[in-house]
Amino acid sequence: xxxxxxxxxxxxxxxxxxxxxxxxxxxxxxxxxVLAEDNRPTSRxxxxxxxxxxxxxxxxxxxxxxxxxxAVQYATKYLTADAGIVVTASHNVAKYNGLKxxxxxxxxxxxxxxxxxxxxxxxxxxxxxxxxxxxNDNLSKVYxxxxxxxxxxxxHIAVDCANGAAYPTIKRVFGQHKIEGVYLHHGDGKxxxxxxxxxxxxxxxxxKDVDMxxxxxxxxDRCILVTANGRVVDGDGMLYLLAAYYTQKRVDVGGAxxxxxxxxxALGTALSQLGxxxxxxxxxxxxxxxxxxxxxxxxxxEPSGHILLDGEVADGIYTALTIAQVxxxxxxxxxLAPYHPLPQYHTKVRLSxxxxxxxxxxxxxxxxxxxxxxxxxxxxxxxxPIVRIMVECASRTLAQTIxxxxxxxxxTK
Numbered sequence: 001x002x003x004x005x006x007x008x009x010x011x012x013x014x015x016x017x018x019x020x021x022x023x024x025x026x027x028x029x030x031x032x033x034v035l036a037e038d039n040r041p042t043s044r045x046x047x048x049x050x051x052x053x054x055x056x057x058x059x060x061x062x063x064x065x066x067x068x069x070x071a072v073q074y075a076t077k078y079l080t081a082d083a084g085i086v087v088t089a090s091h092n093v094a095k096y097n098g099l100k101x102x103x104x105x106x107x108x109x110x111x112x113x114x115x116x117x118x119x120x121x122x123x124x125x126x127x128x129x130x131x132x133x134x135x136n137d138n139l140s141k142v143y144x145x146x147x148x149x150x151x152x153x154x155x156h157i158a159v160d161c162a163n164g165a166a167y168p169t170i171k172r173v174f175g176q177h178k179i180e181g182v183y184l185h186h187g188d189g190k191x192x193x194x195x196x197x198x199x200x201x202x203x204x205x206x207x208k209d210v211d212m213x214x215x216x217x218x219x220x221d222r223c224i225l226v227t228a229n230g231r232v233v234d235g236d237g238m239l240y241l242l243a244a245y246y247t248q249k250r251v252d253v254g255g256a257x258x259x260x261x262x263x264x265x266a267l268g269t270a271l272s273q274l275g276x277x278x279x280x281x282x283x284x285x286x287x288x289x290x291x292x293x294x295x296x297x298x299x300x301x302e303p304s305g306h307i308l309l310d311g312e313v314a315d316g317i318y319t320a321l322t323i324a325q326v327x328x329x330x331x332x333x334x335x336l337a338p339y340h341p342l343p344q345y346h347t348k349v350r351l352s353x354x355x356x357x358x359x360x361x362x363x364x365x366x367x368x369x370x371x372x373x374x375x376x377x378x379x380x381x382x383x384x385p386i387v388r389i390m391v392e393c394a395s396r397t398l399a400q401t402i403x404x405x406x407x408x409x410x411x412t413k
Contacts, residue, residue: 002118005284005382007100017049021127024053026120030082036064037087038165039189042097046087052130064139068165068220070315071143077106078142091217108286155211158182162197164218198222198305216316222305223316229333235303236264240339245326247274258291258300264341285314343396345403351385359410366402
């Protein structure tokens with residue numbers, strides 16, 4: 001198995017247990033590693049396999065139980081652990097599971113580190129489960145302390161917790177800041193991300209008696225906003241909102257905002273009206289974080305809802321609190337008014353070398369047709385064996401026609 005831009009995903013739980021054991025065993029020479037999981041039915045079994053590998057490597061395990069990925073990132077750095085491992089398939093539904101890895105600074109791996117991690121999964125050793133230690137409550141406590149600098153935010157906010165790991169942490173954090181929360185989809189991990197959460201924020205539109213609403217994903221690193229007027233705001237929109245806010249406050253954000261090749265073309269245009277540039281990167285919040293450090297930028301993110309602010313870590317709860325604090329001073333819909341995203345169409349096909357080649361060939365022809373009136377992006381997924389296709393242009397109908405044409409050409413021999 002190979003580590004992609006955001007870890008490993010699979011429906012083969014035995015394969016994940018083996019990979020988890022090997023990943024744990026590869027931490028040999030380290031002193032202590034944070035281990036946690038989301039609440040999928042299969043997560044505990046994989047966590048035990050990871051623990052078995054860590055014990056075989058002579059590593060102490062700081063076990064957090066069910067935690068969000070951002071909480072593990074923060075706790076790893078704060079408690080000076082050598083690394084952190086999260087058993088999660090992020091925004092995927094419950095039949096999937098996976099593994100995410102963070103370094104001692106709480107950051108996701110670079111491309112070189114991903115290659116080394118992938119090589120460690122090839123030793124072929126059968127996995128052995130280890131008994132998990134008692135949950136170390138300090139891991140979640142230090143994370144909730146992270147938010148102490150936020151003042152009281154006396155607002156009424158709905159949150160779709162995606163039936164994932166973020167609840168009850170977000171309930172506790174919101175309570176600290178006097179937010180009256182309405183918590184949706186905070187149940188069994190068997191339903192994690194199913195027709196809810198950051199991939200399905202439309203369910204929040206029915207909650208019209210709140211000041212705003214947020215949809216998280218299963219491991220809590222994504223966040224999508226729904227304003228009081230019912231505008232669904234993805235990562236691009238939130239990047240513009242935050243850029244507009246900091247411009248109003250005359251806060252220096254570094255002259256630019258970082259996002260990916262998937263960022264809406266209208267974002268760059270809107271940012272230019274604020275005197276800011278759009279720095280594009282490859283897909284992946286770790287790549288965005290590297291661009292932020294390289295260019296000394298304060299704000300970055302992805303259309304999917306990964307927003308990187310404090311410490312360059314995508315944290316859905318932190319994003320929600322930050323935007324809620326903005327709402328105490330400004331009308332969110334008014335801040336967003338100048339931003340009008342172009343229509344985008346997304347589709348996907350099963351990955352193979354031939355499919356990817358044919359998709360890129362077709363995409364090149366359509367890009368020539370669109371010229372500078374639109375964009376076509378074809379790329380292999382970093383976590384699943386699929387080819388992702390994105391088309392952006394002024395016409396939603398044309399974007400769909402082009403996207404479907406590329407997908408058809410890709411699978412036609």
